[in-house]
Amino acid sequence: MTKPLRIGIAGLGTVGVGVVQIVRKQAALLRARTGRDIQITAVSARDAGKDRGVNIATYDWEDDPVTLARRDDVDVFVELMGGPDGPAKAATEAALDAGKDVVTANKAMLAMHGQALAERAEAQGRVIRYEAAVAGGIPVIKALTEGLAANEITRVMGVMNGTCNYILTRMENAGLPYETVFQEARDLGFLEADPTLDVGGIDAAHKLALLSSIAFGTRPDFDGIEIEGIERIAIEDIRAAADMGYRIKLLGVARRTGRGLEQRTQPCLVPASSPLGQLEGGTNMVVIEGDAVEQIVLRGPGAGMGPTASAVMADVCDLARGVRITTFGQPANTLADAPAAVAGVPAPYYLRMGLIDKPGTLAKIAAILGEHGISIDRMRQYGHSTEAAPVLIVTHKTTSSALSAALAAMAQTDVMHSAPVALRIESV
């Protein structure tokens, strides 16, 4: 039997406690599978005295995570504090400099500083693993980095923020407006302290930046991601999309195109019958497409104590077994600069508008679309009792710039009752 793998855990929130529980409960299983004992030597968190429901008295306590990270009896530093900067980053750097491997669930830190941290790790011959940072319990980092390593990845996309998916499916199932469901989610504790991270699409974009880097061999480029949240999604759009055979999902999409790398996190329409369209509640789903494998779909819990701790411990098991993969799947100093984000990749769009109900109105709208080279795939006008006639249009593929120009031209007419809603339709 090889000597034990000794871990130090910084951060004893839900995930940290879950990790402690697995190490305690599954000691024999972990030993059988990795050939080593996995031991927690020391822990660190904000409050030493707090009752967490697990006995941590047998581990050394450190007030300062940086001190924990540098301890001689820690082989792997497990960072579960969160936040892009501050103690999490300082302790991660300290661990790497002290020659420790790092396991983290911190998507924000890696999305913002992943390149520098990966270079720092590799200068020391160390690795940073972060299965728990993307899509909770789904082993997607492993699938992409290792399982599909022989593929030229063409697209990676998915529903990677369970809170947004909960809100959107709850709006549809209960017929409730966004504001009501947002408040429900807040009351249920589903939202981050700063809810913009969730509903503003930022959390999903952090995750996308990591997947995109692995998929395309580029430096993580969070700033290059076009980000839009779900705040402006109305129950009317959810209903109208359903009527046309679609569901609205907050998708992160990264795609290799002939014109560069497309990276966006935004609400999109997907076919209601597709795996993404059928995804309900807080579950996550990642779709990976490669030249050889065609399409793989991974589905599972995106958050929660057990699933996230499962992912953290998968990384720990890898290190115990001697599996050491570089942070982004190839040496950090060989990653290319992400090419400038491309916004103009053509796609079909969904348009919902309220038109003034008088003769010639629809003709004006159709003419404007035609003038901008946008052809109509499907159109529906609904009966109405108000002065605005609800009209839905699904276009053929067009660019977002052509669409913006057309919407601007529509605003100049006297037939729009309110500004139209435009949402991209993602092919799946």
Next chain:
Amino acid sequence: MTKPLRIGIAGLGTVGVGVVQIVRKQAALLRARTGRDIQITAVSARDAGKDRGVNIATYDWEDDPVTLARRDDVDVFVELMGGPDGPAKAATEAALDAGKDVVTANKAMLAMHGQALAERAEAQGRVIRYEAAVAGGIPVIKALTEGLAANEITRVMGVMNGTCNYILTRMENAGLPYETVFQEARDLGFLEADPTLDVGGIDAAHKLALLSSIAFGTRPDFDGIEIEGIERIAIEDIRAAADMGYRIKLLGVARRTGRGLEQRTQPCLVPASSPLGQLEGGTNMVVIEGDAVEQIVLRGPGAGMGPTASAVMADVCDLARGVRITTFGQPANTLADAPAAVAGVPAPYYLRMGLIDKPGTLAKIAAILGEHGISIDRMRQYGHSTEAAPVLIVTHKTTSSALSAALAAMAQTDVMHSAPVALRIESV
């Protein structure tokens, strides 16, 4: 740069050619990701002169795969010949004895001889990897062995034979009987030379034996699997199941129960709205449940040149990167004997029967079920123009032994027009 990883490929059918294509087309990508060149040094197949659409003239040719497996310039022996015994097994043993790692897509060989081969590999400090053996392009062996290594697995199940799923979905969508669609599938080249491997559930059982071993730390136990194929599924059952909200799938299921290990491959009913129920055509899906991760679902192409070669090359990339996992996730000599298969785990069942249309018939059937402790969840009798009244029953949970006894008792009555069909309903 580390020295190249040199592979020898035995078997140049569809998958072998796909592997050659990836090695040629993606040389730069594989080098970037693994840090090494991956080189094919020698190949072996039945016919040296056959045109395979790829240039193999630059590789040494060996008529005998055993000779190939022993070559000094081969680090990894890639076995793509297939078959549980014969040349595939002989060459695999020769490779291991000569100190080579083995990558194979051969589910039959591993299901029958995996224990002995794994012990042989480990005696030499070598590994056998077989991502391509289960569920084609889906990285399920990796997900289970590594990604979920910290979980006590409670159930692993899935649709792992695309041909059967194609036949069942085609029957439903086209309303065609089994025999017609079977012949179509044969004409399309979807069936193995011995179609019993597919439609008899044997291929799916080979795969289940491997997943079960990894999941539960037991020796592969193909002989312990209860196997039933799809040959007796009638279009009437597909229609009746749909009417009750189910689809019929050939499922492989391995489950840890309080009474032992349950392993079966059989047609089951699953809810039509579940991911398994929605799976169409030749696509595969594996569902893995663990104590921490809850439930993970993996979906992707179960066969085909690109997807299968992607999986083979993932194993090759692992070895190039120095990732070396033991065959069944823990040392072979620590695997437990699989506990005797348990047939009696309670489950709900679907029953379809034709009853003689006369007073008191249904009461007799209901009484027999009641006498055997089987309670009825739902029952439907359909209008009919023939003398047999079609009746569907969904039972509450019961054991297969209680059900068999009840069916035997029904056969003794004078009210059965034909033998009833009974299918298990798997909860998902």
